[in-house]
Amino acid sequence: MGHIKYASDVGAPVEVAFTYTDNHLFVPDWMFGVASFEPTGELDQGPGARFATTVRLGLWRPTIPCEITEYRRNVVIGYTLRGRLSGTLTLRFDPLGYGRSVLTSEAEYAAPRGFLGRMCAGLVDNAVRSALRRTESQLRREIEEFHGTDLVGRIA
Secondary structure: OEEEEEEEEEOOOHHHHHHHHHOHHHHHHHOOOEEEEEEOOOOOOOOOOEEEEEEOEOOEOOEEEEEEEEEEOOOEEEEEEOOOOOEEEEEEEEEEEOOEEEEEEEEEEOOOOHHHHHHOHHHHHHHHHHHHHHHHHHHHHHHHHHHOOOOOOOOO
């Protein structure tokens, strides 16, 4: 199992950062490689909410089931991808003071199996590391832009 973790500060309070991240409509705007993120059940947020996630991988556009498996309001959201491209993205929010917060992004993913998989393990590690860094960076920018608009409060 591979594991990668990044932390950065965000120019928005925890409540604003969490509210933006918790809205499934915004997920394709910040999650790297995601073309669409559509609810498949009655829930569209919170623990147990399930989504059909269409991923952009070159010309390949697989749809992968995703579920929110960890959820505490204004603290943490954990997305788990199931299927061939399985893994977990966990986003933690901690107050930093002065209207700022710390966003910690963690990814856990299945290591490639078999002889060929072991030979490509470094490539997979680098790809996941790059995707997580891009996701974290884009999410931080989107949260700060969201916080700077009059949308704050309307979506909550």
